[in-house]
Amino acid sequence: MNEQDKQAAFERYNERTHLIGRVVSVATLVLLIGAPFVLGIILGAMPDVGAVAKGFVSVGLVWMVSGVAEYLIYTPMLGAGGGYLAFITGNLINMKIPCAISARDMVGAKTGTAENEVISTLSIAASSLVTILVLALGVLLLVPLQPGLQSEVLQPAFTNVVPALFGAMAYKYFRGSMHIAAVPLAVMSLLFMLVPGLTGSTSFMIIPSGAMAIAITWVLYRRERKSSEK
Amino acid sequence: MSILSQLNGPAVYAVCGGIVAFVAVVCVVFMVRAWRAGVALGMDKAKMRRVITSSVTFTILPSVGILLGVIALSGSLGTPWPWLRLSVVGALHYETQVAQTAAEQVGMSSLSAAEMTPQAFTTIALLMSVCIMWGMLLSTLFSKRYLKKLGGGGKSSGGGVAAGFGDRAMTAMFIGLICTYLGSYIGAFVSGGRFPFNGDWSPLAVAGVSALTMAGCVYLSEKKGMAWVESFSIAGSMLVGMAAAVLLRLWV
Numbered sequence: 001m002n003e004q005d006k007q008a009a010f011e012r013y014n015e016r017t018h019l020i021g022r023v024v025s026v027a028t029l030v031l032l033i034g035a036p037f038v039l040g041i042i043l044g045a046m047p048d049v050g051a052v053a054k055g056f057v058s059v060g061l062v063w064m065v066s067g068v069a070e071y072l073i074y075t076p077m078l079g080a081g082g083g084y085l086a087f088i089t090g091n092l093i094n095m096k097i098p099c100a101i102s103a104r105d106m107v108g109a110k111t112g113t114a115e116n117e118v119i120s121t122l123s124i125a126a127s128s129l130v131t132i133l134v135l136a137l138g139v140l141l142l143v144p145l146q147p148g149l150q151s152e153v154l155q156p157a158f159t160n161v162v163p164a165l166f167g168a169m170a171y172k173y174f175r176g177s178m179h180i181a182a183v184p185l186a187v188m189s190l191l192f193m194l195v196p197g198l199t200g201s202t203s204f205m206i207i208p209s210g211a212m213a214i215a216i217t218w219v220l221y222r223r224e225r226k227s228s229e230k
Numbered sequence: 231m232s233i234l235s236q237l238n239g240p241a242v243y244a245v246c247g248g249i250v251a252f253v254a255v256v257c258v259v260f261m262v263r264a265w266r267a268g269v270a271l272g273m274d275k276a277k278m279r280r281v282i283t284s285s286v287t288f289t290i291l292p293s294v295g296i297l298l299g300v301i302a303l304s305g306s307l308g309t310p311w312p313w314l315r316l317s318v319v320g321a322l323h324y325e326t327q328v329a330q331t332a333a334e335q336v337g338m339s340s341l342s343a344a345e346m347t348p349q350a351f352t353t354i355a356l357l358m359s360v361c362i363m364w365g366m367l368l369s370t371l372f373s374k375r376y377l378k379k380l381g382g383g384g385k386s387s388g389g390g391v392a393a394g395f396g397d398r399a400m401t402a403m404f405i406g407l408i409c410t411y412l413g414s415y416i417g418a419f420v421s422g423g424r425f426p427f428n429g430d431w432s433p434l435a436v437a438g439v440s441a442l443t444m445a446g447c448v449y450l451s452e453k454k455g456m457a458w459v460e461s462f463s464i465a466g467s468m469l470v471g472m473a474a475a476v477l478l479r480l481w482v
Contacts, residue, residue: 006271013267018374020263024256025366031249032319032363036355039311042241045348047356048336055328055335055353060361063328067364075373076380077400083373085260087365088253090319091296093407099288101404102464103281111400112380118268119281125261126285132254132317134293135300139313142301156432156479157472161295163433164471166411167440168464171448173405180402184409192417193425202414209413210406217402221395 010114014080017121021084028088069207076111077101082120089128094162098169099127105172180220184212233346237308246314253318287465291472303329306341311355319362332357412437435478440471 040046074092075083078100086096103123109115174181188209192198198205236242268278296316303312303325315325332354333341341354415437421429447463450456459466 009270022370025370029363029366032359035245036352038245039242040352043236043348045352047352048349051335051353052357055332055357056360063361064364071365071368073403075376080377081260081264084369087369091321095289095292099285103285106284107277114271118264121260121264122278122281123285125257126282127289128257130286130289131293132250135297135313135317138297139309142309156475158295158298160433160436160472160475161292163415163436164440164468166408167437167471168444168467170408170412171441171444173408177405181405181409184406185413188409188413189416192414193420196421199414199418202410205410206407209410210403213402213406214399217398221398
């Protein structure tokens with residue numbers, strides 16, 4: 001297959017990915033929103049829609065802003081297939097994003113390329129299937145597993161899954177990029193020190209922190225391009 | 231029949247299990263299509279296999295953590311619903327937070343089986359579903375145009391903004407994300423306007439241990455020619471970090 005054929009085949013693949021992605025996203029949405037009503041029939045008690053509306057005003061709007069930010073930030077990283085799958089299967093920050101980026105780095109695929117699209121989709125699909133499998137097995141074994149997993153001794157390990165993840169990722173990403181990381185890290189540390197209440201809005205703080213890192217990268221990129229043009 | 235017996239009933243399992251099975255099939259379809267596309271593009275099959283292996287290894291440990299979330303929520307919401315939520319679309323920090331808020335909206339003082347009623351449960355379940363639908367909704371409505379605009383919609387090779395600054399920008403965004411979380415751990419430790427340094431230091435210590443382990447993995451992989459270590463570096467570093475959390479708690 002020559003380059004032109006490959007390009008055409010990939011474009012067809014991408015078009016179809018969007019079609020399948022849209023259909024399954026809508027189907028999953030319908031299933032998830034419909035499930036509480038089906039359970040309502042089974043349990044003999046329909047949801048209180050008024051209470052849902054009140055709850056949505058109190059927490060839903062916050063999660064809506066966070067959801068929009070996550071969508072704008074992560075979709076370009078994940079590509080079409082990876083993006084649809086990741087938003088259907090969830091656990092983005094703590095699992096899907098680092099998993100896809102780690103896979104992408106391993107093979108050296110660049111954002112926006114066909115290779116990245118394939119790698120990201122493979123990675124997120126594999127990750128999602130493992131989570132589904134582990135949870136299904138766990139639910140099957142829930143009763144005998146419960147005492148071991150809920151043992152007081154093991155709790156610190158499971159409450160620190162995210163710090164453990166970000167520690168490992170920090171070494172990987174800061175290495176050779178400390179000049180980019182230093183300012184956002186210092187600013188974020190200061191902000192969280194001065195306004196401890198921000199801890200509850202950590203996901204929102206990703207936006208200014210990411211913007212700072214991108215701005216620094218842009219300045220460095222421009223400088224590099226100028227010096228290479230000379 | 232107690233509320234938990236009702237919430238753990240076979241019909242509830244069937245509804246939740248059916249949705250989980252549907253999503254599993256979707257994952258398989260996307261994976262098979264991506265594999266075939268990779269082969270058609272002439273990508274190295276060994277590389278694609280490595281990606282799958284590393285993603286599987288990477289995911290096992292965090293999945294056990296998510297399973298703990300299912301266990302934690304099963305005491306008040308039964309097992310099938312938390313299983314569904316955390317297998318599909320959800321995230322542990324989100325589910326717990328929204329479930330608690332929803333419980334307050336239906337007049338419960340806390341999220342517990344003691345106060346749970348069938349209507350409280352279905353209301354909580356609906357709010358959990360509604361609050362986290364944005365990613366799927368936005369993907370359905372805008373992903374095609376958004377990705378095309380960014381230049382990632384159909385290129386089969388690098389070049390231009392997508393592979394130039396675009397790639398660096400995404401790495402920078404991820405650096406920003408890590409900085410935010412590390413900053414929050416530092417802030418939580420320093421804790422408050424007078425900087426008493428008496429907050430929770432365990433996340434910082436765990437992140438430090440994980441980072442050091444990762445450094446060791448990178449050294450082995452890059453300097454000692456042990457490339458296979460790379461596939462296990464993140465999961466291994468996390469495991470060591472999490473084990474350190476247990477030891478620190480026992481020791482301090």
